[in-house]
Amino acid sequence: MSGLPDHPVRPADVAEQGIEVRAESPTDITATVDGNPVPVSVNDEGAVLRPGELSEGEHRLRVELRSGSLPWNRTLQRDFTVDATAPELETPDSVTGESFSAPVTVEGRARGADWIEVAGQRVSPDESGRFSRELDDPPATVTVTAGDRAGNSSSAEVRVEMDHPGMRAVHMSGMAWASDQLREPVLRMAREGRIDTVELDLKDESGEVQYDSGVPLAERIGADKGYFDARKTVEQLHDLGVRVVGRLVAFKDPVLAEASWKSGHRERVVQTPGGGPYNGGYGDYSFTNFANPVVRDYNVDIAEEAARLGFDDILYDYVRRPDGDIDSMRFTGLDSTPSESIAGFLQQTRDRLRGHDTLLGASVFGITVNRPESVGQNIPRIASYVDYVAPMIYPSHWGAGEYDVADPNNEPYKIVNRSLRDWQRAVEGTGAEVIPWLQDFSLGVHYGPDKVRAQIEATRANGIDSFLLWSPSCRYTAEALTATP
Incomplete structure (x- = not known):
């Protein structure tokens, strides 16, 4: 028999x-x-x-x-x-290394397992099922699988993380950085210890690539503008002990959208149900299709080029669908929900950046913390694939009564303090940090040192020592920032 x-x-x-x-x-x-x-x-x-x-x-x-x-x-x-019972596999959600290329050790326990694989290689458990393996060059996510002789198996994913060093940052567009009048005050704040990070546009809302890029598609569609020398700028800031974050506007990209539409690649553009280019108040060729492989690769190529040039972080913006009624939009090739597809794009980027020891962040709408499908930004899902989320919690952007704050624009401490509590809860267990965008501009209410400082104090009250300041004019209130030796 x-x-x-x-x-x-x-x-x-x-x-x-x-x-x-x-x-x-x-x-x-x-x-x-x-x-x-x-x-x-x-x-x-x-x-x-x-x-x-x-x-x-x-x-x-x-x-x-x-x-x-x-x-x-x-x-x-x-x-x-x-035997129908798979081994009982216990692993940590994440492990932390000194850098993404530094060795890390993945440990765990697998009860009832006859074999265990960590990152594709067999390891031998002890009698209690405990195992350990050191990985010299770990991937962004380590897959652990445990199986028995019957063929039952269990698997788990362990994120490889690195603690963010923190940032006190200001935003600068490429053209602003090219201006002595706007660049020098920022350098002065860095020398005085008021900021320790400069965030520079790589690709902005216009679709223009701001630095001297060599990405072929950027050159073919005329997006490469070369307003500043990226390598020289990074070296200059690093010499001052300042970290450099590259802001990359992902899917609001009129240059790529119009070039794609007019060359017959309409699948790269968000469309109306009738097949026309989606406008939604942004313009006919404003939003590219986040589900399209060419669109995704274009943004990841820019991110990886910036990583090779020495940028410490890549911070995506407009990593979302257009706001508005989703039934008025069509995304060719989308085979999941927008939020799932966008999270997958971030995972794709993370995997490409890890070999460069480059951190990844995502700027997100402040309201998405409790309205995840409003623009396709599911925060816990996004947080699983980035090192930090950067919610735009500008007081002027909240409506009256949000978080029981009668007039958010006039009460910056209250609205920042209360909204950040939700953000901290939203990323809990994901390994991601929260680094908020704060307001250093006036919109309806004058914002001087007191109101800018109030937001920073509210951020620290939530145990967050990092922030990014946004000013459309790229002029900043130095008096609101504490100088350190």
């Missing part, structure tokens, strides 16, 4: 494959499992028994074979075990 191994088998394997019995010229075979008759299909080499899907535990197979040349039956009996 064959077809039953000397180890436990899975119920599905028995049900789908049956149990083979080999015999010479059988004329009649009958079988039972635990005393119950089993259907038998006879063939030239023997028979296949089909007992169906058996319950987990011990079973007894009894087979009787009758040959025409013998006056008696031959009885075969075999005890076997059915």
